[in-house]
Amino acid sequence: MTEKQLSEEFLARFVSNTKIPKESDTLFGLRKEQEETLHSYARRYWEEYNDLEENVCSEQMAIMSFKYGLCPESKLRQSLTKRPPTALKDLRARIKQDARLEDDQILIEEASTEQTARHKKRTDRGKHQGLTVNEVDKSKSHEAIVTVFKEPIYRILEKIKREPFFIWSPKMLGDPARRNQKLRCTYHQDRGHMIQNCRPLKQHLEDLVVARHLRDYIDQDKAVTEPGNPPPEPNIEHPPRPIINVIHGTATQERKEALK
Structure with a gap:
């Protein structure tokens, strides 16, 4: 080259x-x-x-x-x-x-989306198991609370809140200013009443009992029968009644003459 x-x-x-x-x-x-x-x-x-x-x-x-x-x-x-x-x-x-x-706004939106997805997943899981979420936050007065538990319901909540069958309730509707802000309900994660008086939580626990959950928490000695079934009559022993023996038959002629 x-x-x-x-x-x-x-x-x-x-x-x-x-x-x-x-x-x-x-x-x-x-x-x-x-x-x-x-x-x-x-x-x-x-x-x-x-x-x-x-x-x-x-x-x-x-x-x-x-x-x-x-x-x-x-x-x-x-x-x-x-x-x-x-x-x-x-x-x-x-x-x-x-x-x-x-970037902060994106993180907030992602967290909100994730929270909504988790709530929807729990709701769908509850519907699949035949349960419903109390979305309007009002008591089911037409359904009786009949189960007696071994311990307070707030302790049961702490023990079962991570179970797949447990469903959290959304926050209460209405004006928060009209509610008692000194009282807080862990189940609603909102203020307005004490958890001991939370009717939706009591009803949800009752629904779980009907779905054959929470057996270990039921007080069997104080168990109440299901709604619509009257309790059995107590087995009370009656005192013995006097017995009168009666002899049936006709008197013969010989016995009549002997009695004369």
Whole structure:
């Protein structure tokens, strides 16, 4: 290979590996995607900005291009329009603040979604087992509470609250200000009454007993019969009655003459 050929091959490889400098127009081509977080968009933007040649893009042009990449409904874009940053340092600080708020909001929404999913799962599990959730938080006065337990219901709640058949009640409806805020119900996880007086919890425990749960917690010595079945009559022994023996038959002629 001649010297000329070597020179041409060297130049060809050198040119192909040369990084083409980016212009400031590159920044105006960036857009924040609809599902993209502000943190992710800012990271992409600064990567492109750092690849620019020196003195190609002024700070005001960089601020404008970043704002232009945000959607018109963005709170940050509206803020940058009302109070334009004077330098990139100010822009970075405001991006960091808004990105932190957005991340916190995402965590809150994820936690709320997870909590809703757990509640729905418990509700579906209860329906599958033939149980219902007391969604309106009012007593089932038409159903009697007949089971007697060995211990207070708040202790039973603590022991069975992680069982798959147990269903938590939603918070009570109505104005909280009208309820007694000094009393708190663990079953409702809300204030208004004491757990000892919680009718929905008592009814839920009764439903679980009917579904053949909680056998170990029932006081068999004080068990009450199911609704609609009258209790058996007590077995009371009656005192012995006097017995009168009567002789039946007709008197013969010989006995009549003997009695004369």
